[in-house]
Amino acid sequence: MKLKLLDYVFACFVVLVSLTPLLPLKGWQGYGPLGEFYYTGDLIQLRYNDPSFGNDKPHVFVVDAGRPISLIEFSDHNSYVNGCNIYTNFTVKTRLEDGKLRVLYKSAETSFIKVVEPGEDYVKVTYAFNQTMKLNLTLWRWYFSSVGPFSMPMTRSLDACRALNFSVTEGGKIYVAQVSWEPMPEKITISGVLGEGLNKIALDFTAKEVTVEVKLLNPTGLSQLMVLDLRESKYLYPLIAFTGSSLYLWMRRIALKEKQK
């Protein structure tokens, strides 16, 4: 007894559907259901969360072998403008315009704009106020391997500087990036969780406009091809579909043989 054409068609259909994540979609894509905004580039990916979440505003990922690896996260939840929490004290409107994500924050007292502008291997986040303001900004990663020359999770105030290198480790690989800013912050503090690692960079500015740029420093080590490390990889979908389809057809054949007996 032979398998029916329907079984083969269905197996092929499942494999075909599993290939959709490999569609070469690049650039900004607004995506539901939660309203996150995604940016997909060759080297970096961004996720900008919807209004009901205060984290990932944006979250910067490195793309290595099709897998997004968390690099650093801008938090509204733990950032303040003139002492007012950005997440809880402001209403937000987000718009995609000319390849940039513009976020308008408004409260009874003040309003400001955050602009997220991704590039080939960097992302620039600008906070523009209508007058000089105090901005306490926090950047997170669970966990950094190192921030500047430090890797121990102790709270430290760093000397004023224009940029800070940091690294994260995933799958035995180290990814190095630089966070730089304009103007110079009044205070730079790093801290972490004992036994785990450094997880926070806090920056205090007083300015009318603040720009923070995250730039990947070792993009040459990244792979565009599938490698053995398949964690979070989009290549896993067709692999699962192909294995599942083969298994299904094999089991159907066995079942039909049994039935024939």
Place this chain on the structure above:
Amino acid sequence: MRREALKLAIIAVAIRLVIAPFFMHTWDVTTILISTDQFLKGINPYQYVLQQLEALYDATGLHLPYYGFLYLPHVLLVYTPFYGAYLALFRDAPLVGGHGDIYTGLKLIYPQLYYALLLIKLPVIFADGAVTYLLYRKSVRAAKIYAFSPYVIVITSMWGNFDPLIGLLLLLSSLTFERHRMLSGLLYGFSCMKFYTIVCLGAFLPRLIRQPKEMLRFLAGCVISQVPTLWFLARDPNAFLSALILQATRPINGVNIYYSMAAVRGLEQVQFLTKIITLIFVGAVIAVSIHYARRKVDLNEAITGLMLTYVVFAPVTNEQLLAAIIPVGLLSKNFSHKLTVFPLLYIAFNSTYHYFAIPIFYSSEALRATWEGLNALWGLWVKDYQMQLRYLLGAGLGFSSFWLLTTSLGAPRVTVKLSLPEWRVKR
């Protein structure tokens, strides 16, 4: 037998009652509470959904779906007496902020929450008791499977969704079809409060095509059941229809073979793919309906088969969906309760089981800290393969359901040929 059936039904209800107060799917329970509360206050829940959609558009500039009250209004009628009873006991809502960030904005009021959860789950728990009782009279084995089904218990008592009630209505509609067409149509119409049972029309209507009077009776029952729908439609057509359209055009999601598309990060692209999948789904439902009609397949088998077609091909198949199929499915030759393994495992990687336990863990600061630690740890364990595992389980459910579906499609026709034995003919 009646006594035995009643005994099993009571045991099924008791199991569910014990669990009910301490678990919930925060988002879905919030939807039920908000919409019922609005209904009691004379506010149109569909208008609220429309406002939320507009607010989402205003906030993001995108036409994003809002997963609020997207059912037919019968749901409100089911829950109103029970939430009304809660409000008679306590004035304030038992939870606040269930549609926001649960880490910072969720506020649960104790012990009111336990009472509210118990009360609003009662109609579905009683429905489970009724299903157990009805199944017992047809098959003791089926009744026992249903009464003790971990999956059904999770959906009814832990999740707090009402798909098992849809299952009861479909079962009743199928059981009454031969003798009371109008009642059957009425019950079927009620089952459409979650839109997915619409596919079962392909099981009911073909067998009435040559009986116009019977067809009219069945359809009259369906129309009567939709009086609440028509009332809401007449009251605010714009709000009602936008909720309806939103539900019908939801982007691909759930335990299915399409879950890989969740990794396609583009709203427009996903909406385009959803349209293609919807066309394939509609085509599959029509083809299966015609096939069953030609083969004169038994009603219960046809309902089960069409619901399995939904599981395999529909763009959105939530974890709860099987709960609506199990009552009729357990009486079918082409269904297996083992299918429930897939959504049960899927829950662990989507909502997560500790999410259901929020009412217990949010009751004290220490427990809440434990929950947050547990949540972070689980996230850390599954983060690398979370979406792929969901896809694996969706594909598993898709292949298994397709197997059962094709078995039902290929079921041989029973032909009985009567002929005289040769020796009789010779004589």
